[in-house]
Amino acid sequence: MTQPVRIAQLSCGPEYSGVQHEIEAAAKEVGGEIFFPDIALKDIMRDFQEMGLDVRSPDLRLTISRARALVDGRVEADAVFIATCFRCAEAAIVRNELRRYIHEHSKLPVVSYSFTERTTAGTLLTRMEALTTIARRRALLARETQQGLTLGVDSGSSTTKAVVMKDNRIIGTGWQPTTEVLKSARDVIEHALNEAGVQRSEIQAVGSTGYGRFLVGKEIKADLIQEELTVNSKGAVFLADRQHGPATVIDIGGMDNKAISVMDGIPGVFTMGGICAGASGRFLEMTAKRLGVDITELGPLSMKGFGGRVPMNSYCIVFGTQSLVNALAAGSTREDVAAAACHSVAEQVFEQQLQEVDIKEPVIMVGGTSLIEGLVHAMGELLQTKIVVPPHSQYIGAVGSALLASGFIRDD
Template identity: 90%
Template sequence: MTAPVRIAQLSCGPDYSGVQEEINQAAKSVNGEIFFPDVALKDIMRDFDAFGLEVRSPDLKLAISRAMALVDGRIEADAVFIATCFRCAEAAIVRNELRRYIHEHSKLPVVSYSFTERTTAGTLLTRMEALTTIARRRALLAREVQEGITLGIDSGSSTTKAVLMKDNKIIGRGWQPTTEVLKSARDVATHALGEAGLKLEDVEAIGTTGYGRFLVGKDFNADLIQEELTVNSKGAVYLADRQHGPATVIDIGGMDNKAISVMDGIPGTFTMGGICAGASGRFLEMTSKRLGIEITELGPLAMKGMGAHVPMNSYCIVFGTQSLVNALAAGSSREDVAAAACHSVAEQVFEQQLQEVDIKEPVIMVGGTSLIEGLVYAMGELLKTKIVVPPNSQYIGAVGSALLASGFIRDGADAGH
């Protein structure tokens, strides 16, 4: 077994909130080891003054000193995990500043996490998995070309996708709503193989990602089972042909959202989650149903409307739906309501996720919602930039999985799954 990834924790409050053991367990489950950097009292005062951010909390002063010790090389680590309570405004400022400072002045992968009295186990585990992956597999994540015949399966919360690739080209695709996790995965894989005229025995390596990645990975005897943060960022820059230099990847999913800052194809900082499904693709699905249209028609309809004419609150999916009903009852046009829904989701993603990553162009939108042109337009208006939507953007997780899985062919992975 490989040595655990040493994860330096910079935090304020997890012991008081009772979540430290959950953080430790999440790290341990992905072969990571949490440790707290040792710094002397005299170093704390010196580093705090040098950093120049005025805070009152002794724990936050300690976190600042620990961050500076990591950047200066006084303490060695493989990755950094920053955690603070979401109720504390001072801690939120320090968390974001430390994340930015470490990212800009070192090569350490860093992720920040805002917790309540109990963590959201799924998103905490995904963050830890991504953090250890970047620390352990930088060479794999630097892969720019797909080789051989590989299959990528993305078992998402709303849809399941499969992509078959051969020598850097997509030769088969499959897509369907997620119902039974394994059946959906088998169906999309069969469709992709059929489109390519191949059999499963022809596949040289398989990669899985998404919510159902472990179950599907076991069923397909996958060579690579990987969380969606690193997979999606890799797939995004690959399809957008932006594998060198900086980029920002936005994935507004069916249940949660991801924002990832990427440099040369490798994630630097990232955040995921969302306070409510009102800021996700689920709200846009509900909007489409209420307007009596297919989700594919929502984007063109929104482009004909003026969202500013309709007050919309998608911070909560319940209140958002109420705003939707009230607007229609008050005589707002379907076009204006569609535009308002798209703008509201974009605004919530901006406030909830994009504040925690350094946005650098190009901004690449991926996932099924990237095909909703009204949403892409609204996001571009908020960020004051032209959004890049690469071809096959809805298959992003499957493409990333197929691309990264090809790294296991040379390592002696056996064909004939």
């Protein structure tokens, strides 16, 4: 029987808000076990003073001491989950500092999360799955090449993608909007196999990822069913040829966004989510529709405009759309509105998520939105760096799945 992954919880507040049960349920579902590091009372004040974080909350002081115990080796763990209430500014500072501290002084995978009273196990599941995967499958995630003939399927919230790979090369792809999850998966698989010129029976291993990974994985008898955080980071550094050293992966998706700090192909610190769909690819889809262009035309259109001429608030997708309507009614050009929408999404990702990840170059943008030139340009301006968009970036999850699935090919 596989031993559960021991996840040390550093937190303030979930036991008072009713969220603790949800945290433990999410961890249990992916083979994890939550525990609170035991700390001697005499160590709390010493650790608090040595860390130099001037906080008043006794719970936060305890959290700081527990972090020190993990780094010093006084308490053993396989992974760390840091959780604080999103309403507390003091807790947010401690959360971010401890995440950085543990990441820099240990090899423990860390995820931080700001919870609300409505946080459910479902919203935590992908994060917990990534934590347990990194702790349990480091050897698999360190895989640098794809071997044999494998298939990867990414059943995303907006689009479904499939990739056939053979001996480290992509030989077939399939892409279409996600409608019926299983039908969309079957269609893209058929397209990828036809383009590759191979039969399904010839495929040696299959991987699935994305929101529909469990349903699709069961249907196609996948050897690997994996959350998108680890899969996307592996696919990104593979396609960008940055498998050694640090990298930062940004994936602005249809429903949520991911920012991942990667070292030698293995994700370290990552963050997932966003306040509202106004910071996602869905808002850009709505922008394109309102401007009367296809989403593929939004990038070139935005590069012809100047977003600074248009006030834009897309923290909420409803108010963001209202900003679009008001700007057009006031005489703003379609080009300026497109540029403003791209800048607004990039700015929100920068403010909400990239502050929680140590940005190390190269910065790699992946996913369908990485093909929108104006968004990539806006992100590059905010980060003051050249953004890398690798070939086949829109197939990133399928590529990562096909690559990792090759680790399940039998030699016989």
